[in-house]
Structure formats: C-alpha cells, structure tokens
Amino acid sequence: MIFPQAAQLTLAKDKEGHKVEAKTFPISSIPVVMDRMGWAVAARIMRQWFAGEPFELSQDYKQGKLPASSLDAKNLIADIPFDWLFTASDRVKPRVDEFLAELSTATEYNSSVGRAKGSLNELSNGLVVMMTRLKRLGLLDANAGKLKDAYTDFSDKTAIELEELSQFNLIRVGSTPQEQATDSLDDVYGAFGNFLVKVAATRFRTIVDDNGFQAIEIEEVGLYGRDTYDFLNVDGDQLLGYWADEGVLRPGVYDYYIAKPDVISSEGVDYCRITNDHFNQYRKLHNKGGDMISYTTVKLYETSFIVHLGPIDFEEYKLRAGGN
Numbered sequence: 001m002i003f004p005q006a007a008q009l010t011l012a013k014d015k016e017g018h019k020v021e022a023k024t025f026p027i028s029s030i031p032v033v034m035d036r037m038g039w040a041v042a043a044r045i046m047r048q049w050f051a052g053e054p055f056e057l058s059q060d061y062k063q064g065k066l067p068a069s070s071l072d073a074k075n076l077i078a079d080i081p082f083d084w085l086f087t088a089s090d091r092v093k094p095r096v097d098e099f100l101a102e103l104s105t106a107t108e109y110n111s112s113v114g115r116a117k118g119s120l121n122e123l124s125n126g127l128v129v130m131m132t133r134l135k136r137l138g139l140l141d142a143n144a145g146k147l148k149d150a151y152t153d154f155s156d157k158t159a160i161e162l163e164e165l166s167q168f169n170l171i172r173v174g175s176t177p178q179e180q181a182t183d184s185l186d187d188v189y190g191a192f193g194n195f196l197v198k199v200a201a202t203r204f205r206t207i208v209d210d211n212g213f214q215a216i217e218i219e220e221v222g223l224y225g226r227d228t229y230d231f232l233n234v235d236g237d238q239l240l241g242y243w244a245d246e247g248v249l250r251p252g253v254y255d256y257y258i259a260k261p262d263v264i265s266s267e268g269v270d271y272c273r274i275t276n277d278h279f280n281q282y283r284k285l286h287n288k289g290g291d292m293i294s295y296t297t298v299k300l301y302e303t304s305f306i307v308h309l310g311p312i313d314f315e316e317y318k319l320r321a322g323g324n
Contacts, residue, residue, distance in 0.1 A: 025243055025272040027282060034190055037247055041080060041088070042190030045229055045294060048077065052290020054283050057230040061293065068160050068293045075292045077229075078160060082299040085197070085225055089188035095171050096197060096223065103221070104303045112169050112199070113218065114307045123316050126169040127307060130201065130216065131317050132324045133166050139206045142321070145314035147206040147214045154202045159224035159295040162200035171197040185241065185250055192294065195227035202300060213308035221303055225296035231276040240278075242271035 028050060034043035055075055060066040068076060085092040102112060109117050113126040123131075134140035139148045154166055174183050174194035183189060203220035231238075239256065242249040242264045249271045250256070251264055264271045283289035 025245075025274070027243075027274060027278050029245065030243055030274070033243060033245060033247060034187075039187040039190045041084060042187050045077060045191050045292070049229060049279075049289055049292065052288065052292075054287055055290040056283075057228055057232065057291035057293070059232070062228045062230060062232065064163075067164055068295075069164065071293065075290055076160070076295070077292055078158060078295040078297075080191075080225070080294065080296045082224060082296040085188055085296060089184065089186045091183060091186075092173055092188065092197065095173060099171050099199070100221075100301055100303070103218075103305055107305060108307055110305065110307075113201075113216075113305065121316065121320065123313060123320065126199075127216075128317060128320050130166075130168040132321055133168060133201070134206060134216070135321075135324075137165070142314060142318050145311050147208055147216070147309070149208045150206050152201075152204055152206075154200070155220065155222070155300060157200075157202070157222070157298070159198070159222075159226065159298050162202070162222055162224070162298065163198065163226070165200070166202070166204075167198050167200040169199040171199070173197060182250075182253075185248055190248075192225065192227040195225060197223055198226050199223055200298075202298075210306075210308065213310060215306050215308045217306040218303055220300055222298040222300050224298045225294075227294045228291070229294050230291040231279040233276050233280075238276045240274045240276065243274050244269050244271045246271075 031043040031046045031050070034040075034046065052074060057075075058066070061068070061071070086096075099112065102110060106114065109115050111124050111126070113130050114124055115122045115127070116124045131140055131142075134147070135142060137152070139150050139152070140146075141148075152166075154162060157165060172194070173179075173192075173196070174189070179194065200222045201218050201220075202222040203218075205215075205217040205219070207215040207217060239251075239260075242251060246269050249264055249266060251261075255261055255264065260273070262273050264273075279289060
C-alpha cells in the first residue's frame with residue numbers, strides 16, 4: 001500500500017518542531033527524493049516506516065529466530081514482485097542464475113542441498129536444514145533413519161509460509177564490506193540494502209526405496225527476497241548514503257571508511273551524511289517509525305535434483321542437527 005501525501009512529514013513541519021536532520025537535510029524528505037529518482041518501492045517502504053507507530057525490530061526477528069508470521073500485519077510487507085529484484089538492479093539476477101545453474105546441473109554433490117565433496121562433514125548445510133524441515137513435516141524419522149514415501153506441493157504458499165515450511169538455503173546480496181561500499185545505488189539498494197534471496201523447496205518427493213537407497217528429490221524451488229527494514233546498529237552507526245534534494249551520492253572509499261565527512265559537495269550541491277541514528281532519533285522525537293520485515297512474492301523455478309541417503313548420513317544428521 002502506498003501511503004497518501006498526508007502521511008508524509010514535510011520540511012515545514014520539521015522546522016516547527018524538533019529537527020532531525022543531517023546539517024540542513026531532513027530525513028523525512030528522502031521518500032520525495034526517491035520518487036524523483038524512480039525508486040518507487042524504496043519510497044513506498046520508507047513512507048510506511050514514517051507513518052507507522054513506533055516499533056523497533058528485535059535481533060530475534062532480524063536473525064529469523066522468531067517467525068515473521070508472529071508480527072502485526074502493519075509491520076510486514078509481502079507483495080513486492082520478485083522480478084523487481086531483476087528489473088530495478090543488475091546485482092541480483094547473476095547471483096540467482098549461478099545458484100540455479102549449480103542446483104540444476106549437479107546430482108548428489110551440491111553445496112546448496114547435497115553432499116560436500118572432500119569434507120569431514122559430508123552433508124551440506126542446506127541438506128541438514130532440508131532434513132530438519134522434513135522432520136518437522138513428519139516425513140523423516142531421524143532416530144529410525146527413515147524417510148516416509150510422500151509427494152509434497154507447496155507451490156501455492158507465500159514467502160512467509162515457505163520460510164517456516166521448507167526454506168533450506170539462501171543467497172546473500174550486498175552483505176560484504178566491499179559490496180556495501182561499491183554496489184550501485186538503485187531502487188533495490190534503497191528498499192532492501194543488503195538482503196537475502198531465500199530458497200525453499202516447493203515441490204519435492206521423499207522416497208523410501210530408490211534402487212536400494214532412500215532419497216530426497218526436489219522438482220521445484222521457490223525464491224523470494226527478504227529484508228528487515230530496521231535501523232539497528234551492530235558495528236557502529238551505519239551509513240545510509242549522502243542525501244540532498246537533488247539525489248543521493250555514495251562517498252569514495254576513503255570517505256566511506258575513514259574520513260566520514262558530514263557533507264560531500266558535488267557540482268555545487270551539498271549532500272548530507274545520513275545514518276541509522278538519524279532514524280532512531282526521529283522515532284524518539286516524533287513517536288513515529290515502525291520497523292518492518294519486507295518480502296517479495298515467490299518466483300518458482302523447475303529443477304531436477306536428487307540426493308540419496310544411507311545410515312551414515314542419518315547419523316551425521318543427528319550429530320549436527322541436535323534437537324532441531
């Protein structure tokens with residue numbers, strides 16, 4: 001939902017009350033600037049944050065320890081089209097294509113949901129997670145070392161539902177320091193920053209006897225983007241760019257990491273440093289600012305992957321999964 005103009009806080013209102021700004025640029029003007037740059041999704045999400053009742057997302061939600069389904073609906077966005085990740089940025093599709101190519105061209109040995117060659121722990125992390133999902137669905141008995149013959153179709157499930165049912169792996173986008181300092185500034189960056197493309201099994205079989213072995217066969221996966229829209233600081237006050245009415249600038253590497261100036265001038269325009277703390281201060285002063293978790297819709301991809309399991313695999317699973 002795009003919030004109406006009345007929900008925005010204008011510069012005049014900021015001047016009449018408490019000012020929360022970097023130098024002379026009020027953060028409540030950022031959605032307007034985003035609109036001018038064509039960042040429609042980023043502007044929509046930020047307006048929703050400004051319009052929301054004060055709510056600070058906890059680390060448990062941020063890290064996925066608490067399910068998003070337990071949040072109030074006003075702190076969730078779940079209708080952003082997945083293909084927007086491809087059309088609004090050139091960063092995402094190559095990563096997705098690489099992941100899917102590996103999943104579709106390998107059998108048994110695969111870093112996503114198969115075995116890891118030459119590793120002391122032969123089950124990939126993704127396979128351990130997938131087996132835990134099957135256990136919770138009643139399709140895997142770890143103690144007996146057995147699967148149940150079944151065909152499961154979650155193709156109609158939402159991203160929030162898949163996250164709890166069958167999500168087994170993820171693709172990190174923009175998470176490294178180098179990416180954060182050099183990634184293109186675009187609508188995806190403005191809306192999601194560094195985020196996750198999560199991978200869930202949407203059509204899969206559990207097979208009791210496939211030529212003498214038990215097996216997990218994945219016929220289709222569903223991908224969706226997930227981002228926590230919050231202003232929590234972990235390693236210092238996070239930079240959100242240098243902003244002015246004319247747009248946004250990314251500082252050079254020296255300014256990004258070392259100098260950290262309050263203002264960068266370019267072509268006669270002063271761009272002001274905006275950080276997480278400006279939004280946290282705004283929330284305290286105006287009693288507005290609701291953190292959220294944002295999801296895209298689910299995009300389905302057909303695949304063909306099978307991994308066979310023997311007694312030693314179940315023993316390794318029990319050791320690594322613990323009580324999960």
